Amino acid sequence: MLQFGRGHPGTDQNPFRFGDVALGDYFTDRDEEIAGLTGDLLSGQNVLVLAPRRFGKTSLIVEVAARLRRADVLVAYLDLLRVTTKAQLAGYLATALYDGLVPPVERLIQKAGELFRDLPLRPKMTIGQDGTPSFEFGVGAEETDVDATLDRLLAFPAEVAKQRGRRAVLVLDEFQEIVALAPDLPGRMRSIFQFQPDVAHVYLGSRQHLLHKVFTETNQPLYNSAKVLVLGPIAPTVFGPFIAQRFATTEREITEEAIAYLLSLTAGHPHDTQKLCYFTWSFTSRGQPASRATVDRAVAQVLDTDTARYTELWDSLTANQRRMLEALARETKTTRPLGDDFRRRHRLGTYASVERALNALVDRGLVERFGRDTTVVPDVFLRLWLNEEPTPLSAYVCADCGEAFSLPVWHCPVCDHHWPQADTECGNCHAPRTTPTGTPSVTVGKA
Ligand SMILES: Nc1ncnc2c1ncn2[C@@H]1O[C@H](COP(=O)(O)OP(=O)(O)O)[C@@H](O)[C@H]1O
Numbered sequence: 001m002l003q004f005g006r007g008h009p010g011t012d013q014n015p016f017r018f019g020d021v022a023l024g025d026y027f028t029d030r031d032e033e034i035a036g037l038t039g040d041l042l043s044g045q046n047v048l049v050l051a052p053r054r055f056g057k058t059s060l061i062v063e064v065a066a067r068l069r070r071a072d073v074l075v076a077y078l079d080l081l082r083v084t085t086k087a088q089l090a091g092y093l094a095t096a097l098y099d100g101l102v103p104p105v106e107r108l109i110q111k112a113g114e115l116f117r118d119l120p121l122r123p124k125m126t127i128g129q130d131g132t133p134s135f136e137f138g139v140g141a142e143e144t145d146v147d148a149t150l151d152r153l154l155a156f157p158a159e160v161a162k163q164r165g166r167r168a169v170l171v172l173d174e175f176q177e178i179v180a181l182a183p184d185l186p187g188r189m190r191s192i193f194q195f196q197p198d199v200a201h202v203y204l205g206s207r208q209h210l211l212h213k214v215f216t217e218t219n220q221p222l223y224n225s226a227k228v229l230v231l232g233p234i235a236p237t238v239f240g241p242f243i244a245q246r247f248a249t250t251e252r253e254i255t256e257e258a259i260a261y262l263l264s265l266t267a268g269h270p271h272d273t274q275k276l277c278y279f280t281w282s283f284t285s286r287g288q289p290a291s292r293a294t295v296d297r298a299v300a301q302v303l304d305t306d307t308a309r310y311t312e313l314w315d316s317l318t319a320n321q322r323r324m325l326e327a328l329a330r331e332t333k334t335t336r337p338l339g340d341d342f343r344r345r346h347r348l349g350t351y352a353s354v355e356r357a358l359n360a361l362v363d364r365g366l367v368e369r370f371g372r373d374t375t376v377v378p379d380v381f382l383r384l385w386l387n388e389e390p391t392p393l394s395a396y397v398c399a400d401c402g403e404a405f406s407l408p409v410w411h412c413p414v415c416d417h418h419w420p421q422a423d424t425e426c427g428n429c430h431a432p433r434t435t436p437t438g439t440p441s442v443t444v445g446k447a
């Protein structure tokens, strides 16, 4: 902070960011995905974007949306993460549509109330502090009215697109929530969306196994209705230079070795890499490049910060789930976690009990499943936490009697009391370390 006011304004601001959507200077790579996705959406192609949580799905679509808007496409963005009822969904959808399809300059002409005038249910409109309206539908409404309202809202982008002679894109982020909320919705969406040639739909989701099924199995309502784009980690050849350059903008440095080490820990996981970089940077001073040791210090700091959360999570798991999670965390990627070999190697139980544990872990998003046979524990720090050697409470064992201690001790041959090796006499009976036999009767070693 001292550098502020010395001609380097802003350079003491951490150049890494995690948690929120990464934009501008905080965003790297994804050139191919951006180009591909933009092209697909411009030509009306529906796309399903799959990746574990915090892999950068939202960041990617925000970048793509900006480009689409520059190309005059209307883009409505809906985040489904916290939607718990259909009525709430209808409200969020109306808000997203108004926000995305009616540009601010046209809002004076296109009054919000009028726009939704013909819906089976009338929304209640609230104007936020920033002047943007949001919509809500009454909680007590009949299910059939809510359904009919949803249908009308889902048809809306196509109507607006046609009226204005523009293309439209509807983004449905965290789409897996829809499947959990109302199993009939995907089918209803399909029947409406298939008559919308001027509207492209983007589904973003983190429950890959579930969504892959919804879009690729023949008996599923959204079967074959979207092109699948799987978003992977960011390649070290791109992430490495990005990290070095972000350090450099703040007049700090990081060694090549430290970058390689950091990326070997995070395997290019976008969020966890930024998080580790954030802490590594915070331990780096000018003129003293971040080293492998700095990265280790950052890892310790992150684990320290997150331990309470992980402990709580651990407490909530059954014994079988714990064993399974621990086994999976030992490997970056596991193939055939239900196979005999894996189960035997990690001393897991029967096929049925292991499968139950795995399903529960997948349901909770702690484990991601790709295809039938591959799993990962996507949270890099959870993986490191699970792999940490437990700090032994008693690292030293008395060779005489087997009692355990956290520091090296002597065993008093006179009164059986133990005292620290650094002391010269027994704290209890004051017998000197050299007893009449001439040698200490105790040797201690690390457990
Ligand atoms: N392209 C990217 N470049 C750099 N960091 C990224 C990128 N994409 C994501 N991140 C990091 O990951 C975090 C989570 O991104 P987000 O888009 O919210 O992921 P998701 O929507 O998949 O959960 C961001 O805060 C940022 O730290």
Ligand SMILES: [Mg+2]
Residues within 6 Å of the ligand: 054, 057, 058, 059, 173
């Ligand atoms: Mg997201």
